[in-house]
Amino acid sequence: MQEIKIIKSEELLYTYKDGFAQSEVPVACPGIRITSCRLKPGKTQTISTFSKEDKMQILFFTTTGGFVRYGNTIYEIDDQAVFIPDFDRAGLSVTSGENELCFYRITGPMTDVDRRQMENCHYILPRFVRLRESIEYTEGFTQESGSRVVSHSIIAGRHLGRYTMGWNIGAGPDFIGQHTHPTLEQWYFMLDGSEFDYVAGGKEIPVRAGDISFTPHGTSHGSSCTADGYINYVWFELNRAWEEL
């Protein structure tokens, strides 16, 4: 049985080469790779792409300014946003603006299940999703239990095979109710202003902006914050329902 892992922002170290640095996040899940990337102002970095038979890729911009270029199309990073390229159909690069650009790069294996689900839902890539434009929804253990935290779907189920992504935000005092996912591996990326207790596996773990958590499937988890606190994180999940667990 895997354990909950918390990666504090200060554990991630950056060594720049030509204005670009990437720090490997110890993700504790075979096949999934997450790097925390930094791009100095005014720099351009080519990002390698992968075929649909190989890997999916997500770029998650936690700061704003600059743009993504995919083939001949430019996407202005004018909000915290997620970019999903259409695999290796075009060249991908990222250019920073006046400030250092910070983003996570997430890659994970593509299986027959992923490809079939993507075909069935006719989701079109590439896609650039601003967090503020992502779709709001409610959950029984949170909003329907009296929480005012707002939940958003960034990548819905099946649109990227087994991979999904969403965003929760709310000022304290507030909570995300305890719940368990029998087949989901889950990561949280704490965003600006985050200051709350992640309550998982019976432990209360204080987290802040820049921290990352990994929660293996089958672990009860929720979050809470006091009047001074703030819940603001993006989650990323891998659904292993079709694998041998």
Ligand SMILES: [Fe+2]
């Ligand atoms: Fe959850």
